[in-house]
Amino acid sequence: MTRFLVTGASGLLGINLCLQLSAENEVIGVVHQQKLVKTPFTVVEADLSDAKIPLNWIEDLKPDVIIHCAAMANIDACEKDPEKAKQINTDLPEMLAFLSHKNGIQLIHVSTDAVFDGAKGDYREEDQPNPLGVYAQTKLAGEQAVLAANADALIARVNFYGCSVTGSRSLSEFFIYNLLANQEMMGFTDVFFCPLLVNDLVDVLLKMVNLRLHGLYHTVSSECLNKYEFGRRIANLFNFNADLIKPVKVSESDLVAVRSPNLSMSTEKLANALGNPLPDQQAGLDRLKKLYDQGYPQRIRLFSG
Numbered sequence: 001m002t003r004f005l006v007t008g009a010s011g012l013l014g015i016n017l018c019l020q021l022s023a024e025n026e027v028i029g030v031v032h033q034q035k036l037v038k039t040p041f042t043v044v045e046a047d048l049s050d051a052k053i054p055l056n057w058i059e060d061l062k063p064d065v066i067i068h069c070a071a072m073a074n075i076d077a078c079e080k081d082p083e084k085a086k087q088i089n090t091d092l093p094e095m096l097a098f099l100s101h102k103n104g105i106q107l108i109h110v111s112t113d114a115v116f117d118g119a120k121g122d123y124r125e126e127d128q129p130n131p132l133g134v135y136a137q138t139k140l141a142g143e144q145a146v147l148a149a150n151a152d153a154l155i156a157r158v159n160f161y162g163c164s165v166t167g168s169r170s171l172s173e174f175f176i177y178n179l180l181a182n183q184e185m186m187g188f189t190d191v192f193f194c195p196l197l198v199n200d201l202v203d204v205l206l207k208m209v210n211l212r213l214h215g216l217y218h219t220v221s222s223e224c225l226n227k228y229e230f231g232r233r234i235a236n237l238f239n240f241n242a243d244l245i246k247p248v249k250v251s252e253s254d255l256v257a258v259r260s261p262n263l264s265m266s267t268e269k270l271a272n273a274l275g276n277p278l279p280d281q282q283a284g285l286d287r288l289k290k291l292y293d294q295g296y297p298q299r300i301r302l303f304s305g
């Protein structure tokens with residue numbers, strides 16, 4: 001049985017990862033402010049903005065694999081508190097990379113498509129990043145620190161959606177719950193991305209762990225689209241009124257932080273390593289619909305404490 005330490009276990013990725021992993025493995029999930037109850041895995045509460053905290057744990061817990069999902073992921077909060085963003089998004093992964101290298105632990109560090117400025121699109125792993133805001137800058141610095149401290153670490157640049165414990169952590173939840181409430185909402189027509197369903201992302205990450213991949217991989221859907229189109233596809237799939245989603249340019253919105261316009265990324269390197277293409281949007285959304293039909297969103301929210 002493999003022992004996994006997962007940070008950010010209460011987050012959108014972390015909870016889905018821990019639930020799937022715990023079916024066959026020993027899992028210790030780290031949370032901060034969001035309490036979890038009745039989980040089929042062990043939960044530890046800690047504020048990891050002090051990067052020294054994992055020092056003791058790693059020696060005590062001796063995990064075989066660390067999957068580092070915790071981050072200060074709110075873009076506007078990062079702009080307001082750049083020092084805290086650096087502590088969580090840069091210093092913490094650096095510490096985990098140092099400790100995993102020292103103790104022979106496999107490390108998967110989760111990063112972001114936002115390391116690119118979005119001017120070009122179709123980004124490959126060898127393209128030069130140019131992060132636009134504090135979140136992206138601190139995440140890129142985190143990637144660089146991880147690879148400098150542990151050349152065997154795997155870095156997955158991701159973008160994903162799905163079901164969270166709060167019901168409000170993902171873009172699909174934003175669209176579904178506004179559509180359900182018959183509420184008008186904005187859909188950005190000038191922001192392109194390649195989101196994977198989080199459950200597909202979990203499957204892919206676990207294959208990457210088994211293959212012991214290391215280095216940088218773009219871990220997103222093989223198909224990219226704009227956020228307005230993503231919302232419309234969800235509305236149509238769930239038989240909601242797609243006209244509630246109003247096409248808007250992000251440049252005309254009141255968001256504080258700069259957004260990268262075209263974060264489409266090539267998944268060729270990862271598809272070659274896996275031996276199969278990454279799921280496209282239809283595959284992800286069909287699986288999302290099936291999960292809703294099976295009551296998965298309600299089940300996952302029962303873990304919220």
Ligand SMILES: NC(=O)c1ccc[n+]([C@@H]2O[C@H](COP(=O)([O-])OP(=O)(O)OC[C@H]3O[C@@H](n4cnc5c(N)ncnc54)[C@H](OP(=O)(O)O)[C@@H]3O)[C@@H](O)[C@H]2O)c1
Nearest residue numbers: 008010011012013032033034047048049070071112159160
């Ligand atoms: N969602 C996306 O589409 C997307 C896109 C690009 C990259 N990413 C990356 O993917 C990873 C997972 O993202 P996510 O969407 O799952 O994030 P999320 O839902 O915002 O969750 C963030 C997690 O980090 C934890 N955390 C935050 N500050 C902490 C602290 N001081 N100490 C300990 N834990 C702390 C949170 O704990 P509490 O909730 O318990 O406070 C939560 O479990 C992150 O590295 C993010 O940068 C996500």
